[in-house]
Amino acid sequence: xxxxxxxxxxxxxxxxxxxxxxxxxxxxxxxxxxxxxxxxxxxxxxxxxxxxxxxxxxxxxxxxxxxxxxxxxxxxxxxxxxxxxxxxxxxxxxxxxxxxxxxxxxxxxxxxxxxxxxxxxxxxxxxxxxxxxxxxxxxxxxxxxxxxxxxxxxxxxxxxxxxxxxxxxxxxxxxxxxxxxxxxxxxxxxxxxxxxxxxxxxxxxxxxxxxxxxxxxxxxxxxxxxxxxxxxxxxxxxxxxxxxxxxxxxxxxxxxxxxxxxxxxxxxx
Amino acid sequence: xxxxxxxxxxxxxxxxxxxxxxxxxxxxxxxxxxxxxxxxxxxxxxxxxxxxxxxxxxxxxxxxxxxxxxxxxxxxxxxxxxxxxxxxxxxxxxxxxxxxxxxxxxxxxxxxxxxxxxxxxxxxxxxxxxxxxxxxxxxxxxxxxxxxxxxxxxxxxxxxxxxxxxxxxxxxxxxxxxxxxxxxxxxxxxxxxxxxxxxxxxxxxxxxxxxxxxxxxxxxxxxxxxxxxxxxxxxxxxxxxxxxxxxxxxxxxxxxxxxxxxxxxxxxxxxxxx
Numbered sequence: 001x002x003x004x005x006x007x008x009x010x011x012x013x014x015x016x017x018x019x020x021x022x023x024x025x026x027x028x029x030x031x032x033x034x035x036x037x038x039x040x041x042x043x044x045x046x047x048x049x050x051x052x053x054x055x056x057x058x059x060x061x062x063x064x065x066x067x068x069x070x071x072x073x074x075x076x077x078x079x080x081x082x083x084x085x086x087x088x089x090x091x092x093x094x095x096x097x098x099x100x101x102x103x104x105x106x107x108x109x110x111x112x113x114x115x116x117x118x119x120x121x122x123x124x125x126x127x128x129x130x131x132x133x134x135x136x137x138x139x140x141x142x143x144x145x146x147x148x149x150x151x152x153x154x155x156x157x158x159x160x161x162x163x164x165x166x167x168x169x170x171x172x173x174x175x176x177x178x179x180x181x182x183x184x185x186x187x188x189x190x191x192x193x194x195x196x197x198x199x200x201x202x203x204x205x206x207x208x209x210x211x212x213x214x215x216x217x218x219x220x221x222x223x224x225x226x227x228x229x230x231x232x233x234x235x236x237x238x239x240x241x242x243x244x245x246x247x248x249x250x251x252x253x254x255x256x257x258x259x260x261x262x263x264x265x266x267x268x269x
Numbered sequence: 270x271x272x273x274x275x276x277x278x279x280x281x282x283x284x285x286x287x288x289x290x291x292x293x294x295x296x297x298x299x300x301x302x303x304x305x306x307x308x309x310x311x312x313x314x315x316x317x318x319x320x321x322x323x324x325x326x327x328x329x330x331x332x333x334x335x336x337x338x339x340x341x342x343x344x345x346x347x348x349x350x351x352x353x354x355x356x357x358x359x360x361x362x363x364x365x366x367x368x369x370x371x372x373x374x375x376x377x378x379x380x381x382x383x384x385x386x387x388x389x390x391x392x393x394x395x396x397x398x399x400x401x402x403x404x405x406x407x408x409x410x411x412x413x414x415x416x417x418x419x420x421x422x423x424x425x426x427x428x429x430x431x432x433x434x435x436x437x438x439x440x441x442x443x444x445x446x447x448x449x450x451x452x453x454x455x456x457x458x459x460x461x462x463x464x465x466x467x468x469x470x471x472x473x474x475x476x477x478x479x480x481x482x483x484x485x486x487x488x489x490x491x492x493x494x495x496x497x498x499x500x501x502x503x504x505x506x507x508x509x510x511x512x513x514x515x516x517x518x519x520x521x522x523x524x525x526x527x528x529x530x531x532x533x534x535x536x537x538x539x540x541x542x543x
Contacts, residue, residue: 019533022533023533023534026530026533026534033353034353034354034357037349037350037353037354038354040346040350041347041350041351041354041410041411041414042347042409042410042491043409043410043411044407044409044411047406047407047408047409047411048406048411051405051406054404054405054406054407055405058401058404058405079308080308080309083305083308083309084309086301086305087302087305087306087309087311090298090302122521123517126480126516126517126520126521127513127517128480128481128483128484130396130484130487131484131497131513131516134497134498134501135326138322138326138501138506139319139322139323139326140315140316140318140319140322140323141319141322143309143310144309144310144311145309145310145311145315145316145319148309148311191285214392214393214394215394217394217397218394218396218397221396221487221488222487222498225309231397231400235400247393247397250392250393250397251389251392251393254392254393255388255392258392
């Protein structure tokens with residue numbers, strides 16, 4: 001902080017009046033937004049009265065968890081979910097790399113191309129993976145293909161943005177040296193940028209895979225394959241003990257994926 | 270030229286040596302991809318048929334058509350309300366939980382339960398949580414609000430705990446040395462240190478809740494998602510396109526506002542000072 005210690009100076013204020021006004025505006029908007037939302041949102045009180053009862057009923061029906069259902073109904077779907085997440089991540093990386101290269105201003109010094117790449121990245125991120133899944137189910141029919149493509153297209157924005165940012169942070173010295181030696185474009189990429197990008201890249205890829213395992217678990221709700229299909233079937237038949245089994249399986253896989261990712265990150269990066 | 274490069278090349282090591290384990294890893298990855306794709310029945314002919322369908326599909330989506338402007342507007346407002354309320358509720362709950370989960374301030378008996386709550390909240394996708402809340406509190410916005418609150422608790426709780434674990438304990442000690450009670454240690458020693466990061470993840474979470482609040486409607490938890498899903502099932506693809514464009518518009522507006530709020534609270538100079 002830059003407090004003035006001279007006595008004659010006007011009282012020190014941490015923020016300028018404009019800053020204080022902006023902060024006040026944010027707080028005011030926040031409170032107004034919360035109050036307005038709370039007053040206008042439609043909540044049916046009749047449903048709320050028996051919520052504890054319903055909750056109890058739900059857990060009673062879920063117990064005991066239908067573990068016998070796992071080998072027949074859940075295992076294959078669970079594996080499919082993991083495959084969807086993995087293949088989707090690899091596809092996403094393959095598609096995101098060129099876009100990331102185009103988005104990085106030091107690699108592609110043409111502004112229009114930068115903006116085009118940014119547009120692709122933003123539109124990929126703005127559409128939720130469930131919406132991507134709905135679109136791809138309409139195009140390719142229900143099944144894992146739609147789910148894989150949904151995961152891939154949703155991840156392009158994330159991977160491409162982070163790859164682009166990592167490329168922009170690359171040390172220009174190495175690149176200049178390679179350019180001065182007359183290295184062709186591809187060699188500059190593979191020997192100049194790639195070694196600098198690599199640690200960030202693996203971390204991004206692992207992180208996205210972890211997210212994708214979670215996301216691919218719900219894609220089945222709209223027919224895009226994976227364990228969500230098993231969940232949807234059990235829900236539609238009100239077999240809550242099987243729902244509990246599916247949820248336990250998802251929980252287990254998500255935790256295992258997170259532990260695995262943390263372990264690999266510690267080992268490699 | 271040839272003589273120049275031939276003589277030392279034998280003596281010098283190759284500048285880029287082949288890394289055998291790495292190549293084996295790439296091969297294993299390729300083999301896995303082939304195996305997984307065959308299992309998922311991802312084949313070229315299916316893809317080509319899909320492309321045909323895709324062209325028809327896109328043809329039917331354009332031009333976008335707002336078939337039911339009232340429903341669209343109502344859905345969008347409801348999504349916005351769900352996002353705002355869920356963020357508020359989630360943040361209120363996640364602050365104490367994040368504080369309890371920070372290992373440098375709390376004893377182990379407090380961090381473990383808090384961490385368990387955070388992990389439980391984080392591991393399920395909001396849409397799955399929304400299914401459970403739809404059963405518990407019925408169809409409508411309340412289920413969506415509760416589901417997204419749970420997701421917010423998981424995300425903000427985790428990041429808040431990590432931020433607290435990285436603070437400098439000197440200031441905490443100094444406040445404690447003045448004889449300040451526990452609550453004052455938190456408000457004067459801990460919170461000022463994490464405030465700027467806190468603004469960062471709150472704006473991020475608001476953004477993420479806005480995205481997800483457009484989706485929880487698919488399972489009946491309120492918002493525009495229900496309208497979107499219904500339009501899909503009626504094959505009203507031009508209306509679907511209009512809904513999607515308005516969702517994207519709303520999310521982008523949210524992103525711009527979040528960026529502006531971040532700018533208000535974290536101006537460049539202060540970040541550099543830290």
